[in-house]
Amino acid sequence: GQNIDQPTEMTATEGAIVQINCTYQTSGFNGLFWYQQHAGEAPTFLSYNVLDGLEEKGRFSSFLSRSKGYSYLLLKELQMKDSASYLCAVRGDNDYKLSFGAGTTVTVRA
Amino acid sequence: GAGVSQSPRYKVAKRGQDVALRCDPISGHVSLFWYQQALGQGPEFLTYFQNEAQLDKSGLPSDRFFAERPEGSVSTLKIQRTQQEDSAVYLCASSSLAGGYEQYFGPGTRLTVT
Numbered sequence: 001g002q003n004i005d006q007p008t009e010m011t012a013t014e015g016a017i018v019q020i021n022c023t024y025q026t027s028g029f030n031g032l033f034w035y036q037q038h039a040g041e042a043p044t045f046l047s048y049n050v051l052d053g054l055e056e057k058g059r060f061s062s063f064l065s066r067s068k069g070y071s072y073l074l075l076k077e078l079q080m081k082d083s084a085s086y087l088c089a090v091r092g093d094n095d096y097k098l099s100f101g102a103g104t105t106v107t108v109r110a
Numbered sequence: 111g112a113g114v115s116q117s118p119r120y121k122v123a124k125r126g127q128d129v130a131l132r133c134d135p136i137s138g139h140v141s142l143f144w145y146q147q148a149l150g151q152g153p154e155f156l157t158y159f160q161n162e163a164q165l166d167k168s169g170l171p172s173d174r175f176f177a178e179r180p181e182g183s184v185s186t187l188k189i190q191r192t193q194q195e196d197s198a199v200y201l202c203a204s205s206s207l208a209g210g211y212e213q214y215f216g217p218g219t220r221l222t223v224t
Contacts, residue, residue, distance in 0.1 A: 004152075031211075042114070042201065042215035043153070087152050096141065097166065098213065100152030 002026045002099035006088050011107045012078055020073045020086050020104045028093020034062055034073045035087040037103065043087055047073070075106070083108045112136070114216035116202050122222045123192045131187045131219045135204030142185050143213060144177055145201040153201050159185060160208050171196075192223045 003025040012018040024032070031050040035043035049055055049064035049071060061074040075082055085103040092099060115134045123129050135142050141160055145153035146169075155169040161182040170177070174193075179185040189196055199220050203213035 035215075042217045044215070045212050048212065089152070094166075096143075096158055096208075097155050098143075098153075099155070102150070102152050 002090065002092060004088055004090055004099055004101035006086075006101040006104045008102070009105045009107070011109060014078055014080060014108055014110050016078050018075045018078060018106060020075070020088075020106070022071045022073070022088035022101060024069050024071070024088070024090045024101075026069075026090050026092045026099065029066060030091040030093070030095055032062075032064055032071050033089040033091070033098065034060075034071075035089060035100075037085045037087060039084075046086075078108045080108050080110070082106060114202055114204055114214055116200075116216040116219050118219060119217065120220050120222075122224060125193060125223055126191050128188065128190045129192055129221065131189075131200050131221070133185045133187070133202030133204075133216060135183065135185070135202070136206070136214055137183075139204035139206050139214075140208050141205040141213075142179055143203040143205075144185070144187050145203065146171075147199045147201055147218070149198075156187070156200075189221075192221075194223050197221055197223045 006022045034046040037043040047062035054063045059076045064071045087103045088101040089098040117132045144156040147153045157177045158166040159179040174190045176188045199218040201218045202216045205213045
């Protein structure tokens with residue numbers, strides 16, 4: 001089975017940095033994805049990690065350690081529009097099925 | 111349109127009714143996925159198509175759920191004899207590659223069973 005854990009909620013101030021952690025135990029590993037989902041909207045792709053290390057894309061970065069079953073998403077220079085749910089998803093021992101965590105709701109305050 | 115579209119966006123059904131949810135993937139996308147998302151949870155995999163072939167239906171909760179993609183483009187998820195526990199958002203996603211790297215999601219259909 002797949003077990004993916006992430007915190008339920010986080011709050012941060014506009015302009016600050018927030019780090020969302022994700023730990024996973026899955027049967028096989030073929031990549032880890034982060035998605036952003038605003039309330040009532042579709043999840044949108046943020047990042048993909050398959051090798052250990054940090055991937056940086058503008059204000060967002062994602063890190064992966066396969067040996068620890070651990071990833072984080074780093075959001076820098078937070079903006080009000082970053083208030084959303086952030087979903088961690090793992091592709092397991094096949095090359096198509098994503099298993100999602102429950103999501104972390106980030107609230108950005110002025 | 112450029113993205114994945116789904117219809118209807120909202121559906122209210124009385125318990126026991128049948129419903130059909132439609133997904134129009136991005137044109138040319140080989141892979142199509144259906145997910146079920148309960149309130150406050152992440153999406154749960156239901157089924158996967160590669161072109162018209164349904165390669166995985168292991169996530170369908172019961173035999174009341176049926177999905178098809180007869181011509182390898184539009185897909186329909188049908189739920190027979192709906193139950194209250196079927197209330198959820200049903201998300202469709204498509205990908206240009208067989209295998210589904212970077213899945214593009216539609217806005218979902220919110221199903222409420224009363």
